[in-house]
Amino acid sequence: MIRRIPPGQRRDELVAAAVRVIARSGVAKTTTRAVVAEADMPLGAFHYIFGSHDELMRAVIETVTDDERLVAEAASIDATSVEAAILSGLNAYIDLLVAEPERELALLELGLFARRQSADGLMRSQWQTYFETVAGLLQYAAVLTGTRWASPLDELARTLIAVVDGITIGWLADHDTAAARRTAAFVAVAFAAHSRPASSPTWS
Amino acid sequence: MIRRIPPGQRRDELVAAAVRVIARSGVAKTTTRAVVAEADMPLGAFHYIFGSHDELMRAVIETVTDDERLVAEAASIDATSVEAAILSGLNAYIDLLVAEPERELALLELGLFARRQSADGLMRSQWQTYFETVAGLLQYAAVLTGTRWASPLDELARTLIAVVDGITIGWLADHDTAAARRTAAFVAVAFAAHSRPASSPTWS
DNA sequence: GTCTATAAAATGATAGAC
DNA sequence: GTCTATCATTTTATAGAC
Numbered sequence: 001m002i003r004r005i006p007p008g009q010r011r012d013e014l015v016a017a018a019v020r021v022i023a024r025s026g027v028a029k030t031t032t033r034a035v036v037a038e039a040d041m042p043l044g045a046f047h048y049i050f051g052s053h054d055e056l057m058r059a060v061i062e063t064v065t066d067d068e069r070l071v072a073e074a075a076s077i078d079a080t081s082v083e084a085a086i087l088s089g090l091n092a093y094i095d096l097l098v099a100e101p102e103r104e105l106a107l108l109e110l111g112l113f114a115r116r117q118s119a120d121g122l123m124r125s126q127w128q129t130y131f132e133t134v135a136g137l138l139q140y141a142a143v144l145t146g147t148r149w150a151s152p153l154d155e156l157a158r159t160l161i162a163v164v165d166g167i168t169i170g171w172l173a174d175h176d177t178a179a180a181r182r183t184a185a186f187v188a189v190a191f192a193a194h195s196r197p198a199s200s201p202t203w204s
Numbered sequence: 205m206i207r208r209i210p211p212g213q214r215r216d217e218l219v220a221a222a223v224r225v226i227a228r229s230g231v232a233k234t235t236t237r238a239v240v241a242e243a244d245m246p247l248g249a250f251h252y253i254f255g256s257h258d259e260l261m262r263a264v265i266e267t268v269t270d271d272e273r274l275v276a277e278a279a280s281i282d283a284t285s286v287e288a289a290i291l292s293g294l295n296a297y298i299d300l301l302v303a304e305p306e307r308e309l310a311l312l313e314l315g316l317f318a319r320r321q322s323a324d325g326l327m328r329s330q331w332q333t334y335f336e337t338v339a340g341l342l343q344y345a346a347v348l349t350g351t352r353w354a355s356p357l358d359e360l361a362r363t364l365i366a367v368v369d370g371i372t373i374g375w376l377a378d379h380d381t382a383a384a385r386r387t388a389a390f391v392a393v394a395f396a397a398h399s400r401p402a403s404s405p406t407w408s
Numbered sequence: 409g410t411c412t413a414t415a416a417a418a419t420g421a422t423a424g425a426c
Numbered sequence: 427g428t429c430t431a432t433c434a435t436t437t438t439a440t441a442g443a444c
Contacts, residue, residue, distance in 0.1 A: 026320040116230040127377035159387045165373045166366025173331035183363045190394035
């Protein structure tokens with residue numbers, strides 16, 4: 001019995017399987033065999049689609065960069081105030097982190113793996129996507145709360161990503177969810193200090 | 205020609221060699237062979253000292269936790285103000301990061317590796333050490349600037365570690381040192397908002 | 409105790425039948 | 427195109443000479 005499946009689809013299946021294996025077992029144990037087993041494919045099918053193990057990992061990083069963490073955009077943002085907006089966004093992320101720690105662990109592993117692996121900017125583009133996503137969210141939050149940002153958006157976005165990454169690592173270390181939320185609260189206040197009413201002049 | 209060396213010393217040599225290999229090539233490529241080659245020892249010597257590859261990695265994490273990143277304590281802190289103190293400390297760390305990126309990359313890799321590997325809290329104790337070190341530095345900064353912290357020290361320390369980790373990852377992604385320093389400046393201002401004159405009451 | 413030689417297992421990649 | 431069987435290499439771990 002032969003399964004005739006479009007190459008593109010098989011490729012997607014392999015990448016999806018790799019993502020699951022990475023989340024479950026880590027980048028180090030994501031072997032070619034483990035991936036094809038997860039995808040329920042014969043080993044031979046692998047090299048028909050990907051030239052090498054490296055090529056698969058590269059595809060995984062690119063895919064993950066595109067569709068992961070975008071769920072954050074769906075987070076319901078509290079429009080009561082800028083502080084509330086940032087806090088609700090961070091808490092929604094922390095909820096996600098607590099619910100699926102392996103996912104975030106996998107994303108960090110993939111980032112460091114990319115950094116080790118490729119001389120070109122694979123990790124750079126991964127984080128660039130994060131920056132842009134968060135910049136969009138910050139802009140959205142400003143509109144929602146009738147405010148504007150008093151500091152450059154890309155600077156704020158980068159800082160917020162740093163905080164998210166830092167909260168993630170800290171929580172992965174000790175699972176202290178309450179502490180993570182306290183950090184989030186600290187940051188929310190700090191960001192609120194960089195917002196102004198939408199109609200105010202450049203420096204109040 | 206036989207080298208008769210105390211087992212404790214050989215153990216230390218292997219751990220030190222492992223750290224160098226990790227920094228240079230990453231956790232994934234830190235094989236037993238690579239480590240003994242780095243330590244200039246025969247392969248057989250390895251299993252005489254460590255029962256397994258895992259045991260070595262565990263020893264590495266414990267060692268690294270103890271002595272790394274403590275160099276931050278030597279950073280000259282600007283006592284002009286709380287903001288200046290935090291900023292100078294973070295900038296000193298960024299200097300270190302830029303000078304030896306592989307070192308910080310290795311520390312992050314080891315943390316995630318520990319998290320993957322051991323069910324017990326190896327990563328937890330690693331970060332716990334960071335928390336305590338930074339808490340000490342924050343306390344020192346307060347004394348130096350004649351202020352006191354208006355928020356719990358452990359909460360501030362945890363947040364600062366999160367920021368340091370986040371700055372590190374962001375910089376590793378794109379090597380944007382100026383951006384890292386802007387994030388540091390943002391954070392320094394935020395921390396200053398949580399300080400009070402040393403003699404003031406609990407809430408001003 | 410120290411080292412060389414080798415076993416045993418895992419992994420990336422390919423050959424070749426169908 | 428698809429899959430089974432296999433190769434070549436790498437890696438952890440051990441056996442056994444000295």
